[in-house]
Amino acid sequence: MYGKGAGRIVETEAYLGVDDRAAHAWRGVTERTRVIFGPPGHAYIYFIYGMYECLNFVAEPEGQAGCVLIRAVEPLAGITAMQRRRPTAKRIEDLASGPGKLTRAMGISRKQNGADLTTSPLHVRGMREQAAFKVEVTSRIGIQHCADWPLRFLIAGNRFVSGAG
DNA sequence: CAATAGATCATCT
DNA sequence: GATGATCTATTGC
Numbered sequence: 001m002y003g004k005g006a007g008r009i010v011e012t013e014a015y016l017g018v019d020d021r022a023a024h025a026w027r028g029v030t031e032r033t034r035v036i037f038g039p040p041g042h043a044y045i046y047f048i049y050g051m052y053e054c055l056n057f058v059a060e061p062e063g064q065a066g067c068v069l070i071r072a073v074e075p076l077a078g079i080t081a082m083q084r085r086r087p088t089a090k091r092i093e094d095l096a097s098g099p100g101k102l103t104r105a106m107g108i109s110r111k112q113n114g115a116d117l118t119t120s121p122l123h124v125r126g127m128r129e130q131a132a133f134k135v136e137v138t139s140r141i142g143i144q145h146c147a148d149w150p151l152r153f154l155i156a157g158n159r160f161v162s163g164a165g
Numbered sequence: 166c167a168a169t170a171g172a173t174c175a176t177c178t
Numbered sequence: 179g180a181t182g183a184t185c186t187a188t189t190g191c
Contacts, residue, residue, distance in 0.1 A: 049184050050173030069183055100184045143183055
């Protein structure tokens with residue numbers, strides 16, 4: 001525990017339900033995908049490649065599958081804590097500019113799987129000020145199926161998105 | 166610079 | 179037993 005951290009979400013990807021072969025929920029309810037089919041506003045956190053964890057927000061009503069993968073965060077507070085959790089990141093831009101990076105930087109793990117994002121220490125908040133930015137849409141990254149579906153959303157020109165810099 | 170290999174294990178077949 | 183919603187270090191131009 002190195003302390004709290006906060007940031008602005010600058011890159012996401014949508015994963016649908018049974019029609020989306022790239023989505024974990026594609027095969028239906030299993031022990032792992034249970035929370036994706038649960039109520040919205042909760043965290044779905046899974047372990048991948050034996051090493052990394054990725055954070056999703058459940059986005060569909062209970063009984064339906066659908067979630068949003070958080071792919072990159074622009075660090076805003078607790079930056080020294082994030083740097084202690086990610087000593088390999090040489091630049092601020094490398095701290096949380098990827099799905100596996102941001103969970104490490106923020107200290108997020110499977111222990112928070114299923115957490116209520118409105119009440120738990122892991123929570124989301126709306127923007128207080130309306131910033132001027134454009135949302136860019138591209139195909140998703142790092143998947144084999146439905147790879148050309150335009151479901152990746154990022155803040156155009158932001159240098160904290162994955163693959164920038 | 167770009168390309169690639171290695172790390173490492175929960176989940177599903 | 180194979181695979182994967184990844185990251186990093188290393189190799190090769």
